[in-house]
Amino acid sequence: MRTKRQSSETIPTNQNPVEKSSAPLYRQLAETLQLHMESGKIAPNEPLPAERDLAISFKVSRDTVRKAIRLLEERGVLYSDHGRGTFAAPAAVRQMSRFLDSFSEDTLKRGGTPGQKILSMENVAANMAIASLLHVEAHVPLMRIRRLRLMDDAVVGLQDSYLHLPQGARLERKELERAGSLYRLLIDKFSIEPSESLESVGAIAASADDALLLGVGPGTPLLVCERVMLSDRREPIEYCEMKYVPSYRYKTRINKWSNG
Amino acid sequence: MRTKRQSSETIPTNQNPVEKSSAPLYRQLAETLQLHMESGKIAPNEPLPAERDLAISFKVSRDTVRKAIRLLEERGVLYSDHGRGTFAAPAAVRQMSRFLDSFSEDTLKRGGTPGQKILSMENVAANMAIASLLHVEAHVPLMRIRRLRLMDDAVVGLQDSYLHLPQGARLERKELERAGSLYRLLIDKFSIEPSESLESVGAIAASADDALLLGVGPGTPLLVCERVMLSDRREPIEYCEMKYVPSYRYKTRINKWSNG
DNA sequence: TAGTGGTCTAGACCACCCC
C-alpha cells in the first residue's frame, strides 16, 4: 500500500483515458478536472492527487497534466504551491473571471439577461484624439455606434464605439441587432479577432444627455471605462467609451504577484 | 546560407549563454530578451528569431525558450501567432500592466511619487458584512487603517483597510510609515504573502466626510474599488475600500479571449 | 512546400515543505 498523502478521492478516468473531441489533450484533461471539481468532489483548499499520479491515471505525460493545471489556475479553479500540492480554489475565487468579459458574457454570468438598444449607427470622420488612438489619419471614416445596454430590461449602460473597419466593409443595423454582440459580428463577418484591449477606468458625473438616456439625475456619478481594442495583428480596431449607472459594477480577479 | 525568414537581427548571446544569477534559465532568458527589445532593436510588430533558432543561440532547449516567451507574453512584451511567428508588441501594450499594481507601484510606473498620510490605526470589532467577507466570526478584532494616498503630494485617494492579523500580531504606526507599503510590511513582518485579490469597481458620490478629506466638493463622482485580498493559503487577509478623485484612473490590459 | 508555433512524451534533477 502506498504511504502517500491521501487526496479525497481518485478522479474517475473516463475509460478511454481522456479523448472526446480533437481538442488538445491538456484542454480535455482540464475540462474533466474542472467538471470533477465543480461537482464538489474536492472541497475548497483540499488537495488534488499529485501531478505524477494524475499523469498515470489519465495515461498522459506529467507535462500534459501540468499544462492542464496551469490552464485551470488561470481560470481560478485551482492553485498550486511549491512543495505542498495542488488545491481546489475557494468558491469566491472560482466565480470571478480574471478577464473582463464583454457586456453580454458578463451579464449572463451574473444570471441576468443582456440586451441592447441601438441609438445610432453612422459613418463619421475621425477627430484627432480618436485618430491618434486608432493609429489612423484624422478624417479617416469610422463607424460610430451608440448603444444602450440593458440588464433584465433595465438600462445600465451607455456605449459609444468608434470602429475602424477594412475598406468597403459595411455593417447593417439589422445584423448587429441579430448578433447581439459586436465582437461576435466582427469575427464572423470580417474575420477580425479581438485579442487584447487596453482599458482605463474612472468616475465621471452624468451630463444632461447621459442622464436622460440612462434615466438618472444629471450629475449622478457614473463608472466610465474607455477601451482600445486590438486585433490579433495588434492593429487598433475600436475605441469605445462606456458609462454605467452606479448600481453596475465591474468585478475581476487579480493575481497580485504574478510578475517576476 | 539559410533561406529562412530574416529577423531584424540576431540577439547577442552574452558569451556565457545566459547565466548571471541562480534564477531559472527561462527567467534569465526572458530578461535578456526583454532588455534587447526595450532597447528598440526590434520594431513593434516585427518578428523575433524562431523559437528553434533562439534555442540554438542561447544553448537551451526549445521548451525553455517557449517558457521565456510565455512569460514575456504575459507581461505584454511580445506575442506569438501560430504559424506566423513571435513578434514585438506595440509600445502601448508593453506599457500597460495586466495586473493591478499596488498604489505605490502604480504611481511609480506613471512617473509620480507615491505618498501616504495615515489618518488612523485602531482595533475594531468586525461587523457582520466584513466578518462574512473575511470568513471570521462577527466581533473578531480587526485592525482598521485609514489612509490618504498622495501622488506628487496631491491627495488622490482614500483607503480604508480592515486586516485580519494572526493572534497577538501587533502593527505600529511608525512601521507602516517607514515601510510605505502595507503589503511589503505583511510580507516582511508576518510572512503573509498576498497571492490573489477579488475586486469590484464602481462609481459613487463623495460623502461630506470623503469630500473634506479628498479636497473636493460633496457629491463629486469618485471611483470606488473594493477588494478582498487572499494569502497564499487563500485565506482572506484584508478587506479594503478605496475611493479616488475623478482625475485618477485605473489602467489595465486585458487578454480578451484567453479562456477556452 | 517550407517555416513557424503548438502539443506531447519520458526521463532527470532541483527546490521546497512537512513530518
Next chain:
DNA sequence: GGGTGGTCTAGACCACTAG
C-alpha cells in the same frame, strides 16, 4: 526522508500560415 511542485532536456509529430 519522502512527497510535492518547478525546471530542463532532446526529440517527435501536428496545425497553421504564407509564398
